[in-house]
Amino acid sequence: MGRLTWAARLYIATVLAVGVVLIVRGPFTFSWISWRDIAVLGLLLVISESTATRLSEGNLSWSANTTATLAAAVLVGPVGAALVGACTVFSLRRGPSPAQRAFNTGMMALTAYVAGRVFIALNGQVGALTANSFPKIIWPFAIAAIVHVVVNHALLGGVLWLVRDAEGMGGAVSAVVNPRLLFSDLGYGAFGLLIAALWSVVGPFAPLLVLIPLFVARWAVAQFAAQQRAYEATVGALCQAVETKDFYTRGHSDRVSRGSVMIAREIGMRGDRVEALRYAGMLHDVGKLGVPTKVLQKTGKLTEEEYAAIQLHPMRGLDIVREIGFLDEALAGIMHHHERIDGRGYPMGLAGDEIPEFARVLAVADAFDSMTSTRSYRGARPTEEAIAELRKWSGTQFDPAFVDAFVAAINRDGWQRPEAPVIAADEVNIAATDHDDPSAPIRVSDSL
Amino acid sequence: MTERRHELRRHPWQVRDSGQLLLVVAAGVWLVASVAQTAAAGLRDVRTAVAFGVLIAFGEVLRLNLPGDRESAPIGFAGALAYALLIRVGVNHVQYTAEQVVTVTTIGMIVGALPHLAVGRPARVSGMASRLLCVACVAYIFRPLAGHAVLAHWGVAFSLMTSLAIVALLLEVILTALMRVDEQRVLFRVALVDEMRVQLPLGAAVGASALLIAFAAEVMGLAALAVFTAPLLVTQVAFRRYAGIRATYLQTVRALARVTELGGYVEAGHSERVSRLAVAIGRELGIHEPQLLELEYAALMHDIGQLSLHDPISGGATIFVSRADQQRIAELGADVIQQAQVLGAVAEIVRRQNEPFRDVQDPGGFPDPAGEERTGPPMSSRIIKAANAFDDIVGSSLDHGRAATAVQQLRLDTASEYDPDAVEALSRVVNRRSVVQM
Numbered sequence: 001m002g003r004l005t006w007a008a009r010l011y012i013a014t015v016l017a018v019g020v021v022l023i024v025r026g027p028f029t030f031s032w033i034s035w036r037d038i039a040v041l042g043l044l045l046v047i048s049e050s051t052a053t054r055l056s057e058g059n060l061s062w063s064a065n066t067t068a069t070l071a072a073a074v075l076v077g078p079v080g081a082a083l084v085g086a087c088t089v090f091s092l093r094r095g096p097s098p099a100q101r102a103f104n105t106g107m108m109a110l111t112a113y114v115a116g117r118v119f120i121a122l123n124g125q126v127g128a129l130t131a132n133s134f135p136k137i138i139w140p141f142a143i144a145a146i147v148h149v150v151v152n153h154a155l156l157g158g159v160l161w162l163v164r165d166a167e168g169m170g171g172a173v174s175a176v177v178n179p180r181l182l183f184s185d186l187g188y189g190a191f192g193l194l195i196a197a198l199w200s201v202v203g204p205f206a207p208l209l210v211l212i213p214l215f216v217a218r219w220a221v222a223q224f225a226a227q228q229r230a231y232e233a234t235v236g237a238l239c240q241a242v243e244t245k246d247f248y249t250r251g252h253s254d255r256v257s258r259g260s261v262m263i264a265r266e267i268g269m270r271g272d273r274v275e276a277l278r279y280a281g282m283l284h285d286v287g288k289l290g291v292p293t294k295v296l297q298k299t300g301k302l303t304e305e306e307y308a309a310i311q312l313h314p315m316r317g318l319d320i321v322r323e324i325g326f327l328d329e330a331l332a333g334i335m336h337h338h339e340r341i342d343g344r345g346y347p348m349g350l351a352g353d354e355i356p357e358f359a360r361v362l363a364v365a366d367a368f369d370s371m372t373s374t375r376s377y378r379g380a381r382p383t384e385e386a387i388a389e390l391r392k393w394s395g396t397q398f399d400p401a402f403v404d405a406f407v408a409a410i411n412r413d414g415w416q417r418p419e420a421p422v423i424a425a426d427e428v429n430i431a432a433t434d435h436d437d438p439s440a441p442i443r444v445s446d447s448l
Numbered sequence: 449m450t451e452r453r454h455e456l457r458r459h460p461w462q463v464r465d466s467g468q469l470l471l472v473v474a475a476g477v478w479l480v481a482s483v484a485q486t487a488a489a490g491l492r493d494v495r496t497a498v499a500f501g502v503l504i505a506f507g508e509v510l511r512l513n514l515p516g517d518r519e520s521a522p523i524g525f526a527g528a529l530a531y532a533l534l535i536r537v538g539v540n541h542v543q544y545t546a547e548q549v550v551t552v553t554t555i556g557m558i559v560g561a562l563p564h565l566a567v568g569r570p571a572r573v574s575g576m577a578s579r580l581l582c583v584a585c586v587a588y589i590f591r592p593l594a595g596h597a598v599l600a601h602w603g604v605a606f607s608l609m610t611s612l613a614i615v616a617l618l619l620e621v622i623l624t625a626l627m628r629v630d631e632q633r634v635l636f637r638v639a640l641v642d643e644m645r646v647q648l649p650l651g652a653a654v655g656a657s658a659l660l661i662a663f664a665a666e667v668m669g670l671a672a673l674a675v676f677t678a679p680l681l682v683t684q685v686a687f688r689r690y691a692g693i694r695a696t697y698l699q700t701v702r703a704l705a706r707v708t709e710l711g712g713y714v715e716a717g718h719s720e721r722v723s724r725l726a727v728a729i730g731r732e733l734g735i736h737e738p739q740l741l742e743l744e745y746a747a748l749m750h751d752i753g754q755l756s757l758h759d760p761i762s763g764g765a766t767i768f769v770s771r772a773d774q775q776r777i778a779e780l781g782a783d784v785i786q787q788a789q790v791l792g793a794v795a796e797i798v799r800r801q802n803e804p805f806r807d808v809q810d811p812g813g814f815p816d817p818a819g820e821e822r823t824g825p826p827m828s829s830r831i832i833k834a835a836n837a838f839d840d841i842v843g844s845s846l847d848h849g850r851a852a853t854a855v856q857q858l859r860l861d862t863a864s865e866y867d868p869d870a871v872e873a874l875s876r877v878v879n880r881r882s883v884v885q886m
Binding site for chain 1: 538539602606649650652653655656657659660663664666667668669671672674675676678679680681682683685686687689690693694696697699700701702703704706707710711712749752755756784785786787788789790791
């Protein structure tokens with residue numbers, strides 16, 4: 001977070017100030033503060049905070065700190081909980097900037113205080129639990145946990161919304177309201193009740209027992225993130241390998257993927273669908289490998305058979321990626337990305353809404369990248385010209401809604417054009433035509 | 449394919465391997481005795497029994513597939529262990545016996561397995577049997593002591609329960625490793641280490657959760673079960689996603705490795721066959737699972753470098769082209785894989801897949817007489833070299849004579865080209881297959 005807007009600075013300062021005021025004002029009104037318990041719980045918080053996991057979306061990390069603050073809300077009341085939450089400041093993580101650290105500290109203190117207040121308001125008894133505390137403690141605790149998670153994510157969402165332009169973290173806001181993350185936090189909140197319950201049996205050793213499952217879960221989350229990164233890198237590398245066959249289209253899949261994601265974000269597509277679309281973009285032309293090199297490199301008109309080979313490539317691509325389980329919707333996108341709204345596309349000749357949404361998105365990004373890249377028969381066209389071309393075919397070849405969304409996204413965020421290729425004298429992988437280019441349709445000879 | 453055909457021809461009761469059968473029978477006998485005893489003595493602490501039974505059933509419904517086709521039921525197992533280790537619910541001491549623990553656990557497991565059967569998934573009896581045996585061991589040791597005055601002290605109870613949970617988890621690891629030895633012909637030593645590596649994190653969570661419930665029940669009563677389930681559920685969700693992406697990863701590499709077939713660069717099914725053969729050889733040679741996965745990836749992608757060739761090699765069989773060309777394909781392929789950054793080891797395997805086992809220029813060469821080992825190609829590269837050569841000669845043919853000739857041909861070349869160990873392992877794998885086919 002280099003440069004912050006004034007609004008963001010004000011927001012962070014407010015959250016921090018409220019947190020500090022709550023703590024400073026606090027102990028005079030509550031008499032059950034136990035410093036030893038706060039220290040143990042604060043340590044628990046610092047440990048879970050220091051071992052936070054990076055999420056794949058944006059610059060976010062996720063930690064299991066809900067456990068410590070909610071346990072504190074039960075054991076030492078709202079002010080104690082706020083104090084425990086404020087221990088976030090001691091986090092050993094190197095990542096966050098001072099502004100982030102200040103905000104996190106204020107946020108956790110504030111959140112924990114609110115949860116503690118809710119717990120008391122619902123007749124929850126503060127202090128070590130006894131055998132007859134159950135089950136009547138469960139409801140106040142559950143509500144307090146829900147409030148904790150909601151307040152936490154709302155505060156976080158607020159700051160991300162304020163810094164979104166500076167950081168380009170548009171996706172991060174939706175990541176915070178990711179239901180999976182909300183449920184994870186609630187689940188870890190339940191650990192808080194376990195710690196509170198065990199406190200009367202095993203005392204401050206309770207967190208120790210609770211730490212093990214906590215760390216295992218954290219480990220699994222980290223493993224997941226690592227695997228996902230590895231997966232992305234591998235898919236990217238393999239797609240690149242496919243592209244080497246045509247010199248001019250190198251990087252095409254990657255750019256189509258980015259363009260499709262821009263459209264998807266613009267129309268507010270759900271996070272997991274955006275992910276699937278991203279892979280669909282990367283994999284959309286895999287089937288082109290089934291088109292013989294001599295067809296791709298032919299300069300004159302193509303025969304019917306040769307054109308049929310090109311028209312078949314989405315199906316060939318589908319054949320390959322069909323076995324990849326998670327891609328359901330993406331498969332339809334890959335298969336139909338050359339359909340046209342007026343029904344004159346291939347391979348099935350679908351029209352209008354019959355064409356899957358993913359395919360309509362891909363078609364726009366695909367054609368746009370083709371036009372703005374250099375081809376053997378023409379140079380790269382300027383962005384404005386390519387946009388004009390998209391508009392021209394909007395409604396016949398492309399879905400107007402997605403063309404509008406794409407143009408809006410490009411006008412706001414810009415488009416990173418491919419660099420003009422430098423062709424080595426011995427380069428053999430040069431295609432003569434581009435099936436993606438709407439402005440230069442492939443010519444097919446009429447006679448059979 | 450061959451294995452599947454083989455299974456179809458046997459009767460269902462013959463399919464289960466002898467080791468698994470033994471395990472299931474042992475668990476069954478123990479179970480019958482326990483049920484009889486429980487029925488005679490009557491069910492004690494009925495509410496507790498029902499609550500834990502429900503939890504175990506719930507845990508069995510939510511079974512989890514761990515990497516490497518392992519099945520586990522963390523919630524059910526933790527619940528059963530907690531039931532075996534319970535001392536008090538609230539202020540009341542529980543009175544039930546070890547036999548009752550076995551009975552309740554089994555009923556829970558069977559009820560939990562029903563939904564799996566209903567949707568056509570296998571019941572996985574052997575997995576259930578091994579979990580049951582572990583729980584039974586803990587119960588038979590701990591139940592007689594549960595009422596003892598010594599356990600009134602927190603520290604003693606804690607240490608005893610911890611050690612028993614560890615024993616149970618170790619026992620499960622050993623039993624699963626034994627089953628894998630039976631199923632996949634892995635070496636026991638290798639299977640044990642692999643099993644430990646995979647099961648340790650989740651096992652630790654299961655053990656800790658079991659202790660947590662057993663202790664929390666003293667304060668919370670049976671509500672402890674409901675409260676504890678949520679966190680372990682979160683852990684399980686995290687594991688499920690992890691296992692899911694691992695599976696997707698493998699699927700994707702498998703699928704994308706096929707692009708070489710689509711382009712006409714290699715014969716259909718070649719990558720898949722080479723990878724299956726290479727993994728079987730790797731198991732035979734005692735390669736551990738993480739390296740086995742790398743071997744599988746490398747074998748699947750060993751021909752990916754051909755994509756960079758202008759025109760496909762006719763028939764795609766790389767052993768019939770010049771060594772320089774082979775080397776160029778390997779280099780190109782390794783470069784592609786290197787792009788992914790995370791697969792450095794895989795790229796190295798692919799890069800060196802054509803290197804001869806011993807340098808012909810330096811016949812005395814490897815291993816060096818001075819005792820200093822020169823670095824030959826990695827084991828995985830040698831395996832792929834042998835498997836690839838075998839498949840280039842034999843292809844999809846199922847003819848035993850042809851396979852035997854191919855093995856013989858490779859054997860003649862073990863002086864320099866092929867690693868004799870890899871070729872011998874390949875020969876064993878191939879022989880086993882042809883026995884299965886007859």
